[in-house]
Structures are given as structure tokens and as C-alpha cells.
Amino acid sequence: MSVPAPLLAAGDSDPGLWSEFWSYLTTADNWTGDRGIAALLVAHVQISVVAVLLAAAVAIVPAVLLGHTRRGAFLAVSVVNIGRALPSFAIIALVLPVSLEWGLGLGFWPTCVALVLLAVPPMFTNAYTGVRDVDPGTVEAAVGMGMTPTRVVTRVEVPNASPLIITGVRVSAVQVVATATLGALVGFSCLGSLIVEGFAQQNDGKLLTGAFLVAVLSLVTEAFFSLVQRLATPWLRAPRRRARPARSDPPAVALDA
Amino acid sequence: MTPAVPGVLLAENGPDSFIWWAWVGDHLDEIWERTVQHVQLTVIALVVGFAVSTVLALIALRFRRTYTPITGFAGVLYAIPSLALFAFLVPITGLSLLTAEIGLVSYTLLILVRNMVAGIDGVPAAVREAADGMGYTPWRRFVAVDARLATPTIVAGVRIAAVTTVGLVTVTALIGQGGYGALINDGLSRSFNTPIVVGAALSILLAMAVDLLLVGAERLLTPWARAGRR
Numbered sequence: 001m002s003v004p005a006p007l008l009a010a011g012d013s014d015p016g017l018w019s020e021f022w023s024y025l026t027t028a029d030n031w032t033g034d035r036g037i038a039a040l041l042v043a044h045v046q047i048s049v050v051a052v053l054l055a056a057a058v059a060i061v062p063a064v065l066l067g068h069t070r071r072g073a074f075l076a077v078s079v080v081n082i083g084r085a086l087p088s089f090a091i092i093a094l095v096l097p098v099s100l101e102w103g104l105g106l107g108f109w110p111t112c113v114a115l116v117l118l119a120v121p122p123m124f125t126n127a128y129t130g131v132r133d134v135d136p137g138t139v140e141a142a143v144g145m146g147m148t149p150t151r152v153v154t155r156v157e158v159p160n161a162s163p164l165i166i167t168g169v170r171v172s173a174v175q176v177v178a179t180a181t182l183g184a185l186v187g188f189s190c191l192g193s194l195i196v197e198g199f200a201q202q203n204d205g206k207l208l209t210g211a212f213l214v215a216v217l218s219l220v221t222e223a224f225f226s227l228v229q230r231l232a233t234p235w236l237r238a239p240r241r242r243a244r245p246a247r248s249d250p251p252a253v254a255l256d257a
Numbered sequence: 258m259t260p261a262v263p264g265v266l267l268a269e270n271g272p273d274s275f276i277w278w279a280w281v282g283d284h285l286d287e288i289w290e291r292t293v294q295h296v297q298l299t300v301i302a303l304v305v306g307f308a309v310s311t312v313l314a315l316i317a318l319r320f321r322r323t324y325t326p327i328t329g330f331a332g333v334l335y336a337i338p339s340l341a342l343f344a345f346l347v348p349i350t351g352l353s354l355l356t357a358e359i360g361l362v363s364y365t366l367l368i369l370v371r372n373m374v375a376g377i378d379g380v381p382a383a384v385r386e387a388a389d390g391m392g393y394t395p396w397r398r399f400v401a402v403d404a405r406l407a408t409p410t411i412v413a414g415v416r417i418a419a420v421t422t423v424g425l426v427t428v429t430a431l432i433g434q435g436g437y438g439a440l441i442n443d444g445l446s447r448s449f450n451t452p453i454v455v456g457a458a459l460s461i462l463l464a465m466a467v468d469l470l471l472v473g474a475e476r477l478l479t480p481w482a483r484a485g486r487r
Contacts, residue, residue, distance in 0.1 A: 017348050017349070081465075081468060084417065084420045084421070084464075084468070085420055085423075085424075085461055085464035085465045085468060086424070086461060086464075087423065087424030087425070087427050087457070087460045087461065087464060088424060088428075089424070089427040089428045089430075089438060089441065090424070090427055090437075090441060090456065090457035090458075090460045090461060091457070093441040093444070093445055093453050093456070093457055094453065094454065094457050096444070096445060096448065096450070096453060097275055097444075097450035097453050097454055098275075100273075100448070100450060101275050101450070174336055177338070178336075178337075178338030178339070178340075178341075179338070181338050181340050181341065182340060182428075185431075185445055186445070192340060195340055195341065195344045198344065199344075199347070199431070204348045207344050207347070207348065208344065208345065208348065210341070210344060211340075211341040211342070211344035211345045212341075212345075214337075214338050214340070214341040215337045215338065215341045215342075215345075218336050218337060218338055218341075219333065219336055219337075222336050
């Protein structure tokens, strides 16, 4: 594919790009209406929230139960590997043929299902690993104190695993917000539509506005879950720990795989 | 992949099917070309990403205070959705290979730097002391002892980076680069199932193949890990 590249002018046009971006972003008319920025932003957030909630419902309970029994290690490793190998663009693109084949139509739900598929593996893996790796001594102490298995799960294992569980939700959520952008290619209007239309109409202001808002939304999502993690696990902050690089963060999980 | 079946034999198999085998048979050349492009884009990104990450990891190891800012910056790059990152770059660097590779390389940095530093940090102090005691110079110890013992962790990072990159290369089709994404994009633009299904299936297969290949590489590079397991 050879596309006429609007480069070379790069150096000189930087101020031009900036003002194009700024004027698109700050023009009130661009924000209102059915396909205005506000509506697209709401749709983007809506589909992301629904997808993350559905994925959490599907992934976390089985992962906690499997982690509790300390079985299913092979299943967990397979989920990690398959999850990592699923290219998000390919999964979103498959929405089109699948929907056409089974006459499901396009738009919110097909895109949402694809997002759920992508969100399940990180949540499942982290919840499973987190519960499985709870200190056996702690679990034994809980059993020795007469806790029923249900209470061991809800009062001991889940709280101890919560940093990893929340990390899994965070990784999934950021991925969902990022991938929802691609929904614009399969008929779901969201912030990605600004980017896709910006490309098509060679409208750099629109393109950059879309890119900017998508990037901000991802970073806000990441920051939000980091905050949730801090608030939900106050005991981790109390004694100042030595920095342990990459233990509870996403790539670290793969160290075990 | 199942070999192409002539459309005559499967009367119901046609352009509207989930996958139209006759089209696949007619386009094997194009599919192969896209495979080569996909692998090229991936390899360039990984080689450049590995080189840049090595430099960053060495800086972070030598000057500890730089670790947090380096991984923080890489983390911000990592969190920016690929389409948005490409959209930022296109007005500046155009719909070019350079744009695609800048994006792809950015996404490898966080994973690689973090695993390189964690790998070196994981070398037991006693092993370092032993090497020092045997008269290794610091640089030679780093290359012959530290880096070697860090290999499993570093290869684990390369595996994640490689698989992630294979997936992201499909997105570069949206900025005019090739790879399986070009097949997907072609199918999306004219609502034609077959190239979408072929492109998606092959990019998943390629990601899995790369992962397996690197597992093999890890075993070859760390023979002692296998010996110790018995």
C-alpha cells in the first residue's frame, strides 16, 4: 500500500498541528450532538465499564475457587498464554464476520463481547495466582482457628490476594479502554471514531483530538485503579517496603509462566 | 490451515461464508507476502526495542535513581492505546514504516527494561562475591555471571514483548503498513469475511508459534535450569 505521506512539512507544521488540535478540541460544536465528542466519550466509557464488569463476573469467581483448591495450574498457564496471543485488533475485527454469519447486527453488544474475551485472561490469571500463592501457613492458621472453608476464602485468601486481583482488573480495564478504540472499525461509535474519521478526512485536528482523549482516558483508568489498589490494601503501605520491581505488575505474572 | 477446497465441491461455500476456501486458494501468494511483512515488522521492532532497552536497563542499573523515571516513562508509553499513539505520530512522521516502528518499539520498552533489571537484581549476592573472589573484573563478571544468570528472566520478557508485538503489528495496517492487519483491513473496508478471518487466525497462530520458539530458545540458553530440575 503506498499512501501519499503528508511528511516533510513536519518540522515547520508543528505549530500548525498544535493549533489545529487545540481549535478542534475547544470548538463547542464539536462536543455536542449525536456524534459529538461528549456522546462518543460517554459511549466509550459505557462499553468499557460493562465489558470490565462482565469479564470480572466471568473470570474472578472460578479463578478464586481454583486457586483455593490449588488445582488447575495447567489451565491457568494455558489461559495466560492464549490470552497473551490474542491480538486485540484481530479479535475486534472478527466481530464483523461473526456478527454477519449469525445475523447479530453491529454496534454495542458484539464489540462488548470481544472486549470481554480480551479482558478475561489477565483477571483470571492474577486472581488464580494471587489466591494460590497465599502463604500456606496463614491458611493453616485460619483453618486451625476453626474457620469454615467459605470463611477461609472470603476472610483470608481473597483479602490476601486482593493486590494481585486488583492488578488484574487494572490491566484488563486499561486494555479494554484501549481496545474499545478499535470498535470504531466495526461500527461502534466511540472516541476511536474521531481517529478513524480523522484519518479518512485527513483532518489532523480531529485525529489528534481523538488520540489525545483516548490516551487521557487510558491514563486516567490506570491511575484510578492504582488509587483503588492503594485504598483497598492499606496494610501494604504501613511498613515501608523495599521496592520490589515487577512483582505485582503485569509482566511479572509471566515470569512464573 | 486446511487446504483450499474448490468451490464446486462445497456448494454452500462462497463469498458470503465465514471463510471462502476458493479465495484462500487464489490468494496464497498475497497471504505469504503478508506473512513475510508481518515477521519483518515484528523482528525490526524487537531488535531495536532490545537494543534501546539494554541501554536504558544499563543506565538504570548504574544510576539507581533513574529506574523509577525510566520505567515511569515507559509505563506511560505502554498505557497509551496503539491507535492513539500512531495517530499522534502520523501528522509528524507520516504513514510510514518509521511511524509504525516507533510505536512498536515504544511498547517493548517497559516489559524489557523491567525484566532486565529484575533479572540482574535477582542474581544472588553470594554468586557475585564468589565471582569477585575468583578475580573477575567487574565488567567481565557482569557479562559472564550476572547477565547469564539473568537470562531466564530476560527471555521471559522477550517472550511477552514478542507476542505483544505480533499482535500490535496487525494494528499498523491502519497506518498503511503490511502484515496480517492489511488482510483484516481489506476485509473490513469491503465487509468481506474471508480476509478478516484469515488475517486474524494467522496472526493468532503466528503469536503462538513465536511464543513456542522462544520457549525453545530459553531452554537452549539455560541448560542448567533443566539439569537442576531433576
